[in-house]
Amino acid sequence: MQADEDWITNHGGMIARIAASYERRPALQEELAQEILLAVWRAKSTFRGEASERTFIARIAHNVSISHVRRAVRHRAGELADEVPDSSPGPEIQADLALKRARLEHAVQRLPLPMMQVMTLFLEGFSAAEIAAALSISQANAEVRISRAKSALKTRMEGHRDGPE
Amino acid sequence: MTDLNDDLLRRAWQSGTPVDMDKVARRLTSVNRQHRLFNQLAFSAGWMLTALLAATEAAGALPTQGWLTALSASLLLLAYVLHVLARRNLKRRYSDDPAALMDFTIGRLRAGLWLGRTLYLVLPVAVLLGYLAGGLIAASLLGGAPDAPSPILAALMTTFMLMLIISGLRIARRRMRDLSALKVAQKDIAGCM
Numbered sequence: 525m526q527a528d529e530d531w532i533t534n535h536g537g538m539i540a541r542i543a544a545s546y547e548r549r550p551a552l553q554e555e556l557a558q559e560i561l562l563a564v565w566r567a568k569s570t571f572r573g574e575a576s577e578r579t580f581i582a583r584i585a586h587n588v589s590i591s592h593v594r595r596a597v598r599h600r601a602g603e604l605a606d607e608v609p610d611s612s613p614g615p616e617i618q619a620d621l622a623l624k625r626a627r628l629e630h631a632v633q634r635l636p637l638p639m640m641q642v643m644t645l646f647l648e649g650f651s652a653a654e655i656a657a658a659l660s661i662s663q664a665n666a667e668v669r670i671s672r673a674k675s676a677l678k679t680r681m682e683g684h685r686d687g688p689e
Numbered sequence: 690m691t692d693l694n695d696d697l698l699r700r701a702w703q704s705g706t707p708v709d710m711d712k713v714a715r716r717l718t719s720v721n722r723q724h725r726l727f728n729q730l731a732f733s734a735g736w737m738l739t740a741l742l743a744a745t746e747a748a749g750a751l752p753t754q755g756w757l758t759a760l761s762a763s764l765l766l767l768a769y770v771l772h773v774l775a776r777r778n779l780k781r782r783y784s785d786d787p788a789a790l791m792d793f794t795i796g797r798l799r800a801g802l803w804l805g806r807t808l809y810l811v812l813p814v815a816v817l818l819g820y821l822a823g824g825l826i827a828a829s830l831l832g833g834a835p836d837a838p839s840p841i842l843a844a845l846m847t848t849f850m851l852m853l854i855i856s857g858l859r860i861a862r863r864r865m866r867d868l869s870a871l872k873v874a875q876k877d878i879a880g881c882m
Contacts, residue, residue: 532710540708550707557708625705628698646695647702 532561535581538648539564542582545632545644546589556592563588575657582645582658593637639673640681646670735765 543557544667563584632643645655656666743758 536710537703537706538792540706540710541702543865544707553708554713556708561713568752621701621704625753628701629707647699649699 531564531581532575535578538582539577539585540646541629541648542585542589544629546593548633556589559592560585560588576654579650579654579658582648582650582654583660586641586644586659590637626680631677634680635673635676638669639676642666642669643673643677646673656681732765735761739765757841 526634540553540557543553543560547556549551556645564581567580567584571577576582628647630669632640632647635643641659642655645658650658652670655661655670656663660664661669739758739761742761743755746753746755746758
């Protein structure tokens, strides 16, 4: 694995987004991200290069996140949460992109768990083979889940688009 | 109808980082501080147990004539020296490099976890168990001899120390999970080495 001082720089964003996919509450997102960071550190010695470093970290992130979900009480509100963060107070274009990202994140969070898992990695740029490796499923299964997740996401995004602004 | 272009979706998705990872890394430092506090507690408890063992042996409650105390003290001293050396080495390597802060923190965590928990507590506890066994044997052998020390009193004091260690373990473990307690503890132990 590459030098330790680079891995958080290169993969910190992915970890943060995966954590945000499983946990909607900002305060607990940080806690989940911290749990993932610790788990990755503890597992570093077991990395043998069978998959890419990114796939290795994604697998750990998902496993830790699933454990987190099992422990936590989730509140599945139907409406868009008011606390959806918009951290881009700049020009209108940036604000619009941030809002679109927030809506995308909201839609992903409300996917069924198997779909959310594959969609999170798909949006991070993972291929079907890499997704299969990260989630310990077959590539065929991954491809089917990706297809279904994209359909479900499309439906949810259309629902947001057609709804009140 | 929304056009789910994969590239556009990915670009939108990766355009933000919902969690401040720098903040998370800094919080990990506070977790590390909790481990340092725990190590200090464990280290202090280890030395107190050793002192109690010395007093017990000096009082003649055990037929070991001080070698248990010497053994416990030597092992604790060795553990402390190793811990200090490891901590200095890690600090020298990483403390001036902000980009390596995470690795430095985890490295200290690693050193603190192994040396602090394993050596500081396991050694005194092992000596303690030996002392308890020896104390019971001594009590049965010495019986009611007028100049015999009180193994019961020594056992009670040892039990108190054990309760102190267990309480320290529970406190540290609770603090690891309580976010607000982490923040409070961070202020309390700021500057602790």
